[in-house]
Amino acid sequence: MCNRYRPASVARVRDVFGFTYIESGPPLEERYRTSGIGPLQAGPFIRKGGGLMVGQWGLTPDGSATLKPMNKRTRRPMSTNNARWGKDEPEAWSFKPSWRRGQRCLVPVEDFDEPYWGTRKNIWWRFRRADGQPLMLAGLWNEWTDPETGELLPSFTMLTINCNAHPVLRLMHRPDVDAAGVPLPDEQQDKRTVVPLERSAWQAWLEGSPADAAACIQLPAADLYAHGAADPAKQVLLPIAPVAASAVR
Numbered sequence: 001m002c003n004r005y006r007p008a009s010v011a012r013v014r015d016v017f018g019f020t021y022i023e024s025g026p027p028l029e030e031r032y033r034t035s036g037i038g039p040l041q042a043g044p045f046i047r048k049g050g051g052l053m054v055g056q057w058g059l060t061p062d063g064s065a066t067l068k069p070m071n072k073r074t075r076r077p078m079s080t081n082n083a084r085w086g087k088d089e090p091e092a093w094s095f096k097p098s099w100r101r102g103q104r105c106l107v108p109v110e111d112f113d114e115p116y117w118g119t120r121k122n123i124w125w126r127f128r129r130a131d132g133q134p135l136m137l138a139g140l141w142n143e144w145t146d147p148e149t150g151e152l153l154p155s156f157t158m159l160t161i162n163c164n165a166h167p168v169l170r171l172m173h174r175p176d177v178d179a180a181g182v183p184l185p186d187e188q189q190d191k192r193t194v195v196p197l198e199r200s201a202w203q204a205w206l207e208g209s210p211a212d213a214a215a216c217i218q219l220p221a222a223d224l225y226a227h228g229a230a231d232p233a234k235q236v237l238l239p240i241a242p243v244a245a246s247a248v249r
Contacts, residue, residue, distance in 0.1 A: 002081070002112045003038060003081065004036060004124075006036045007037060008134040012134050013044065016134060032054055034110070039081040044108055045156040055153070059080045059081075059083070059142050060155045061142065064144060080157050081158065082160045083095040085160060085161045085217055088210075089210070098140040103142060105140065106138070107158055109136075110134055112127055112135070113126050114193075116229075117175075118239065123230075123236065126228060128227070129196075137158050138159045138205060140159070142155055160194055161218075162190055162191065163191050163219060164190070166220070170189075171240070173192075197216055204216055
C-alpha cells in the first residue's frame with residue numbers, strides 16, 4: 001500500500017494527456033504539493049471525461065459525517081487512502097458505491113515510497129517508472145456534500161492488490177506475524193501494492209464496464225520500476241530472489 005507519494009505536476013499531466021479542459025477555480029499548481037503528500041492532503045486525479053481535479057487523498061464515503069473519512073456506523077475515523085481490491089470489487093463497504101457507480105479515476109504520480117524493513121529499521125524505498133514518464137495509478141473517487149455550505153468536495157483513493165509474486169514489492173513493509181510475533185511463511189503473507197496502468201488501459205479503466213476495468217488490475221512488470229532508497233545515504237542491497245509459486249495469492 002502507499003502512504004506517501006509525489007503527485008505529478010499540472011504541466012506533466014497536461015503533456016501526457018493533452019488536456020484542452022482543466023477544472024476551473026484557483027490555479028491547480030497552488031492547490032497541491034508536488035514535493036510530496038500524505039493521507040488527507042490534497043492531490044490530483046483524472047476522472048472520466050478527461051478533467052483533472054484536485055481532492056482529498058482519502059476517499060470520503062457516502063454517509064460520512066465529515067470530509068475526514070468517518071465510519072457511518074461507529075462514527076470513528078477511517079483510513080481510506082488505499083482501497084484493498086478483492087476478487088472482483090473493492091473489499092470494504094466504504095468503496096463499493098464508488099466502484100458500482102463507475103467512479104474510477106487515474107492518479108498521476110511521479111514516484112511513491114514504501115517502507116523497507118529488511119535491516120530491521122525502516123528505509124523509505126522510492127519507486128518511479130524506469131522510462132521517466134509519470135505513473136498513472138488505478139483509483140476511485142467520490143464527492144461529499146458539506147452540510148453547512150452545500151459545497152461538493154471531491155476525494156479519491158488508490159487501489160491496492162496482493163504483490164507476493166513481485167520480486168521487489170514483496171520485500172516492502174513489515175512482515176505479517178502470528179500471535180507470538182513470529183513472521184508468517186511467505187505463502188501466508190499479504191503484501192500489498194498500488195496498481196499502475198499502462199496507457200493502453202486508461203480508457204478501459206475510466207470508461208469501460210466493471211469487467212473491463214477489473215481486467216486492468218494486475219501486478220506491474222518486474223522491469224516497470226526504477227527504485228532505490230529515497231535518501232541515497234541509506235541505500236542498501238535488496239535480497240531479490242526468484243519468487244516461488246506458493247507466494248502467489
